[in-house]
Amino acid sequence: MRPTRTTVLLTAGLVTLLGVPAAVAAEAPTTLYVNNYAGSSCSDGGPGSQAVPFCTISAAAKAAAPGQTVRIKTGKTYDEAVTVNSSGAPGKPVTFVADGPVGNPVILGKEALTISGASHVVIRDLYANGGIRISRSVDVELERIRTVSPTTGASLVIGDASTDVRVSRAVLYGDTRIEGGAQRTVLGRNEIHGDKHEPLAVVDAPGTVITNNSVSLGCGTAVSLSGGSTGSAVFNNVISAKNLSVPCDAAPGRGGIAVSQSAADGTRSDYNLIAGDFQAGQVYKWGGAAYQDQAAFHAATGQGGRDIVAPSSGEAGTKAVDSADATAPGVLLTDSKGYPVADDPRVPNTGKDGGYLDRGAREAQDWLQSVRLELDQPWAPAGTTVKATATAVSAWSGPLTYHFSFGDGSAPVVTKERTATHVYSAPCACTATVTAYNDAGLKDSAGAQAKVTAPGPLTAGFTSKPFLPTAEDPRAYVAPLTVEVDPRNSAAPWPVQQVDVDFGDGAKERVSALDPVRHAYAQPGEYKVSVILKDAKGATSTVVRTVQVAYAASGYVAVDPFRALDTRTAGAPIQAGTATPVTLPIVYYSSGPSHTAGATAAVLNVTVTGATQDTHLNVWPSGQPRPATSNVNVRAGGTSSNTVTVPIGADGKVLAQLNSGQGHVVVDFVGYYQPNTGHRFDPITPARLADTRTAGGALGGGQTRTVKVAGVRTIPPDATAVALNLTSTGATTQTHVIAYPDPKRRPATSNLNPEPGKDKSNQVIVPVGPDGTITLYNNAGSTDLVVDAVGYYRDSGLGAFFTPVAPKRLADTRTTGKLAPGMTTTVSGLPADAVGAALNVTATDTSDAGFLTVHGYGTARTDASSLNTRPGDTVPNHVITPVGDGKVSIWNSWGGSNHVITDLLGYFTYTRP
Template identity: 30%
Template sequence: MHRSRPALGLSLAVIVAAGVMSGWGTGRAAAEPVSGGTLYVDRGTPSCSDSGTGTESRPFCTVQAAADVVEPGDTVRILGDSLSPYSEAVTLTRSGTSDQPITFSGAPLSPSRSTAVLAAPASAPALTLKGVHDVRVESLTFSDEHHSDVVAVTGSDHVTLDRLTVDNSAPTVPVIGTAIGVDGTSSDVTVSRNTLNPSTAYGVRVAPGAARVTVTTNMIFMQQQGGIAVSGAADTDVTSNTVFAPCATGISLDGGSSGVVENNVAITLGSMQTRACQAPTAPLYAVSADSTSQVTADYNVAANDAPASAPARTEYSWAGTSYATSAAFRDGTGQGTHDIDGIHAYPSTPSEHSPLIDSADATAPGELSTDSQTRPRVDDLLVDNTGNGTGHPDRGALERQDTLTIASGDVPTPPKGLAPLGISMKTDATSSWGAALAYSADFGDGSDPATGTPGTAVSHTYTTPGLYTTRITFTEPDGTSAEKSYAGVAAGTATPPAAALSVAPDTANGQVSAGFARFTVPAPADPWEVEYRTLSFGDGTQDNLAADAQEPTQPTHQYAAPGTYTATLTQTDLLGRTTTATTVFHAADAFVAVTPQYDTEKTIAAHGVLKLSAATLRADSNGVDAVQLQLVTSNAKANGALTLYTHGTTRPGTAAIAFEPGRTATAETTVKVTPTGSVDLYNGSSGAVTVNVATVGLQSHAQYADTYHPVAPARLLDTRTGTGGTRGPVGGGHSVTLPVGGTHGVPAGAHAVVLDVTATTTKASGDLTVATHSTNDSIVSGPYWTTGQTATTQVVIPVYDGKVVLHNESKASANLVADLVGWYGTATGGSEFLPAAPARILDTRTGTGTGKVARLAAHAALKLRVTGAHGVPATGVTAADLNLTVPAPSGNGYLVAYPDGTSRPGVYSLSFTKGHTAAGRALVKAGTDGEIDLYNAGSAPVDVYADLLGDYDVFPATS
């Protein structure tokens, strides 16, 4: 039923210009609107309201709401689609005027919208025009699920129903509904260009008493009891309809009706006649005896294509007499002088050379200048004009159109180059009817179109750089046209557009996913000139960016591991020239606080290895690259140390914790891990030792988490002096609640803190635990000590209400000290983490890290560079994650670790006792020169080891 598409060579788009309708039927229907407002109905819009005024921004939700307030000259735009039909029985009782009719339209506002659908309820028509005049309803689709009445015109005049569609599957049982009904008190009604699919008993039905009804140019399919049924209606014109009626009468007039029946095509197809048909032998045309004297019938087509096995079927019934052929009808009645039968005519555009072409009566009442698809009535130059009058319409509702073929070579050549760019374009096109053609070439740069006769190439020069669309339109004298457009003539600039690229880590709610990059690719100065862009992320992967460079784009990328990556944007323009831009992204880790749990307790044999899976350490979640562990050793059979390292790598000569018989030791440490891998814990002792392992934190590059904020060490608690609010030793079994949030630069919203906790002047052996204040779920072990020993351990502990609790697990008193090292929290101003393979960067016994073999003297300090080696960047480092060891000291004391270039704080970083090796973690803020200082506060020189576990860098890192 669609117009044949013009043959345009390769991938050509053709636009056929529709003709302009000359009027409606006999001119008795309502005129086009002169002026007025627009009311909108759109139930799919959340802002719709039936209590509003029907604006586009706040439309009505129901059609009835608009019908209740519409004024003369107004147009009601009904928007929607088949997925959200308007299931309501709408009744219009408001009228327009002759010069300001009311219009209801379901036409979409844009090509992306579909025609609105009204669903007919079972109890009443979907639309009733009741007692109105000067009303037009157009471009609406009706869903007739109940096979009931769909559109009813009652007591109304000067009404036009145009381009309506009734859709539903054909009924399988007898039904009684009517698609479009005009009652006996209505007059001057035009029913035009509608498509009525199988749904009801009647397509169009006009009741006794109606007057001046025009039924024209409709497509009507397989109604059960009649396509167009007129009864007792005066001056009714039935013109140029195509009625597919395999079972029922196609067009009938009875009850004393008067009017004209012309240019119609009634079609039957025997294979479609089934037992569901009400009257499979019904004639295609029927006029009763009480109407024949007032009805003129001519130029109609009876396409009776029934197989021999089908029931007998006549073409005409006139005054009760049946006529099997049009010849018999003409001879018997004097009517149908120009009727045609004996042909195949399916409900589609007539095939070329069909007798339907150019054979209708152009002067028939109600004849329109366009067909049911609003295409113009045109003169087919391949067919003799056998109809009457001018305009040469085809019979039925569909008009055969000319086919215009535009040659595939009608494209701009060359399609691209530097401005000024001269192009030429062929103008080869033909008409299947041999019509004379003219062309108009619009070059898209604001210049006047070039016009002429096809066959001669046209030239043009683009003087200004830009991307242009050329259009060439071919038109024949009757207005039929075909158009081809070429979007992409590029007159390039002298230099290609520059590329630009920047990147930032992904942040949300104060946290960072430190390995997730958000790139920004701004729009270039001449975005039209960019053909495509590729972003290589520097890790072996890349993305092709959207071709549209008009707006900035923000591609993202998740890096698989921490590291420094150079991303490259390669931009190619329409002329094949490339430009590039680079940026550096530092993929790193952020800290995920976890509730400490002792994940495993095992005894490791002398020189044995305990393998710990990532799942055991809770490191099998997104992007975890390192875990922070607490190790507690007991039941040691000999002196020694544990070495912690990634499984599958060479065991380093580093120490995570030192132990000896008869003593329990504790220390926190960091180790690299992969979500599918494991870590090894090696016992370097000649005797077995039991170890308890707890995970106290994770470092992930793929989770939103916290950055680290190192500080110059500061004392928060010292019960010897009353610092922190408690003075005097803390008794065995007693606790101290220590505020940490909101003091010494730690914000109240910090998620975790790093503390060096110390027990001194101890009266009995024991240990210390550190817990969150508001919950007992987060508890870590502090130092273990023997009577009289000073012991220090660094701990990481979550903070929920800004406070932590230190509990003396000993049976006797001890003074407690807590020194702030840093905190984890908001990304702003923080540092991201880069794990490292364990490496010894200081050993005073060998000169590693200092350049000379010498113990660290009592009350002396050494400088240790922590940047520029072992994978640590040379700049931007804010802190080093170290394990410090003092082997077999010759006296008591402690180390103070602090940033170089700052005043030495009075804090404990690692306490040691004469003859007992001490080891422990130290997160140490780095000086601006990349160095840290280690001060020996003891009374004797000591050897010192420092093992690097990772580094913290400025967030966001800069190149």
């Protein structure tokens, strides 16, 4: 029958065989400080105060007086050889402790800690890499220390007639030796890991007590007493032989406990557990005789009557539980981790007198393996009774005490029951917690969220905002015109179980939680969005609101140009009346947010060639109606190109359609606009950067020309890309011109298609290359080139964001009258805060050759051209221009009269709309 806890007196174990002096009350000691951190103002010549601490432990050890405590700052290694020769007084020791978070020891470097000629010294929480040596010292206590075996010798040596040294709750790596006439040494609750032949060797050290230690053995003897080590005690230890891949040599063999004949007088040994394979040696050696099993050993010596010998080291843990002698010399009632003695109800109490002390350094505990907390009403209005239920799993399934806290400032509920109820008096987002305690004081906690709402009816509500790609997740695909509808601002006293969202464009979505939902619209506009909620009580509520959907303001990202479509090599010519989809591949780079996964608009160079009729090409976002605008105009049999800035459809495509006839289309991808990334734009008054007619001469076939752009005129040195108007004149043959950043990497794309007898223009956006330059390449014949800058992009500075729009016609003089030579027309319809615009400007019904200049309304006109007009031709050009007061001005040169058509592609603002 199991004895009750009241009848098993473990307190007897506090009395040691050797009469170690008990601590007595003392006055609060003064404190010295050691801190080797930079900025600590430490000084080894100082007072050792907290304001001016010692830099080294050695300095503090020299200064310490009886009753003083030396607090040593943890966190940095102390690379010094420390010698402690201080002397305290009975009841007033000199104490060295760690000053830092619990569990953080003081770390000594490779040098040893030496305690020599000292008395009444206590050292706690020390990690000694170089080992510890104690000599000629009296009343020394080492607690929670850790040693590592040095290159030579043992990791812990107690010798030279030291007396009353106590080592407890330590982890000792390397051999431990007690020698040289040391007396009354006590080792208790230590973990000893030997790395040579004798993990724990006692030589000529009478009265040594070895109790409740866990000794790990390789080869040799785990615990040996020899010489004059009489009157010693070996109790409650666990000796585990390691599993070795190579057997021990015959010479050292493997042994558990060995006591020489000279040490046997008055020495006692019992309640030890020896586990493992000892075939290569002997379990016991006593008085010169060897014994292989416990029965023979006890019969011959009278020792070890309650020892346990197990063939496998794996059995040590289970057989050690509740089987030790609580009255043995040197017993400590807290283990190596500080946990108290605990009675495992699953195991019979086979310890002395029915006790339940465990053998070895550690006590088996009723560990709390998991704790969970559930609320029956995790979402409910204030005034509702909420029931909390705790589920705890412990190793022994012993009795537990629960502390419930409901997170609203109310007093905790302490109970032996697994449940507790509570009424929240006010709305809150509270965290309820439970902490479960067992009889040993071990604990574990868990929490659960309580959403306490205001009483009242279910009332639907929602907010809406554009959902944009972010720098934190730069490669996630986000379609343009994606809107997030968030119903979490609804008044919902009870859990919402169903949310129905009608996005107003025919799309609907149902979800089962009050969470945001997202939808990509096909085109901008105003939409009636409705949200219907249904809660756990069956109540419903509806809200309808108008949501404005528009493209987001974006930064520009240039890419290495690539060909996205060429119907000459893939597919057939495109036909009039049929929209041809152009897929814009997502382009990923090895690092950074440079990609097109969340682009709002693409910048393309579009070329039409081989047209069977005079015609024009429209380019617009997929999923939207074809706009009444144009991008490229071409004569039958001719080749014409233009830069196109166009929003990207929700499916990642744009559409292209000829107005009449058929022809081949080439689409080159040169950049894109994307929210939360890219470069901002600064428009400038058009400025001429190069003109080969006046400098350098025409560019021949296969030739390149470098043009300095960054740091020139009003373009700053840190510009990352430039917007240019590129004009060819005097071409000797049909050819193409490429503008690109890196002279060593010419892309297989084109920007301009010069023809003999025609001045042709195209606007391009080119990244800035080495030394602030760009490179121009002419494919065939020769041609003069004129380069006019209209703006630049960069990372720094204010800069403007670009907001794309579905292509929109702003003005058409065919309905108001021709623009005469030398006259200016004003085009309005831009936002008042726009500082720049991307336009497609087309000249048609031209009477004579000339050019148009587009500039900000209210600003001075320059001689730079935006497009070159030709009689009999319809000529478009992509134009990025400054804006003034929501307007732009278009001036017609003295060449001839023109009709001018202006289409809006997007606009720039310094602030996000």
